[in-house]
Amino acid sequence: VAADAPRDVVRKRNPRGQGGALREQLIDAAARLLASAEQPESLTLRQVAREVGVAPASIYGHFADFGALFNHILDLRYRELAGVLRAAGAQASPLGRLVGICVAYVGWGVHHPGEYRTLFGGRIPPGVTIADHEPGVELLEFMTAALAGVVDPEGCMAPEEHAEAGLLMWTSLHGLVAARAEHPKIDWPPWRDQAAAIVALHSANDRHRIAEFAANVAVQ
Amino acid sequence: VAADAPRDVVRKRNPRGQGGALREQLIDAAARLLASAEQPESLTLRQVAREVGVAPASIYGHFADFGALFNHILDLRYRELAGVLRAAGAQASPLGRLVGICVAYVGWGVHHPGEYRTLFGGRIPPGVTIADHEPGVELLEFMTAALAGVVDPEGCMAPEEHAEAGLLMWTSLHGLVAARAEHPKIDWPPWRDQAAAIVALHSANDRHRIAEFAANVAVQ
DNA sequence: TGTACATCAGTGAACGCGCGTTCACTGATGTAC
């Protein structure tokens, strides 16, 4: 009881026609909590209610259950990441495109550890099932195509070769993000350099040439 | 109450001088539960008690608290992995040594997802703190040295370069194990091939040459 | 213009669950007299 009620700021009930406002507040609060790195464990319904300053039961007026809210914000974050990668990949040269996508991916992961862990690290609240398409399948294809554009510009290789190479590169980038988040005590080199090094290895390009491209990629 | 007592097999109390037997049973049960992939969530004290067929309180006769039991089996698994890597690295050629260590690492991770996730994926029960040295620091050094033995046999490079290269290779191997465990829906190529490909890239060796070495590495 | 009423936005208390931990206890077994 005491744990649920530390709403120092007493929330004002929304005016009549605007019950939907709480829905937005719930989404915002859940997104904020997911983003905050302070909590290594996964999001809970009661945390969200506390953050907004509302009774836990109030959530059911806007979402069928906690899983629905959770899946909703997961979907938002996934779309956000997809947009970031699309923007970063909008470049003329195939190599610029590849580096843009990969560096933006790692940068997003490093700057959004909570979201990344949830989207790609399997850190899901117990009892919740992911409704969505396995997120990242199309994202993986996006990356794979960009890699193929660099290592196989003529289109000589088999699609399976492209897929394997893309998958392998993605696991390495994923490992980079995951390891940095899970082992904060390690004295990590700059993430941009590490991402560039991975891309260089997987695209058989010179590391310093890639690093130049990588330096210009914007993140978030 | 009901959840704690489904001990269909009624355990017999140990005879007088052998109270220590329960300690071993607790360790075994905890190790078994950690290994079982059925439970994606982390180990609990009550699960262990249930598995052994004993009251939850009985654990306190043998361990100060749940964290002590948990750290104990973590330490066992870490030593086990260290032994596996040491054995796999006992080879004449530097390249054989490197491939042995890396392939054994990935193989152990793939075959022990629960243990791997706990040791390297930060999947720790809430409330438990890892007493140990950050596990894997010496393991990382071991891998780093093996990589340096291949890419820098003359010892021309700076130690920091070795460390960076080793760290990067480890993140990629880690990503391989983590991604395979976290995304079981993906149609993964054989883990041995993937591990070989990573090692080939990071050691600037031919992929198929590495694959030959990798084929001979025993796992577990 | 005043009043009854329906609706809306959200509440409060409880449910049952599993968790780690505590504390007083039980009952068998070896040992001392």
Next chain:
DNA sequence: TGTACATCAGTGAACGCGCGTTCACTGATGTAC
């Protein structure tokens, strides 16, 4: 040889916690007559 007693191995019930979910409710506000 028999009996009192200490010790040992483990128990049973309870504690307080946070969780997702339910259900009957409250109180303000707009609308209809």
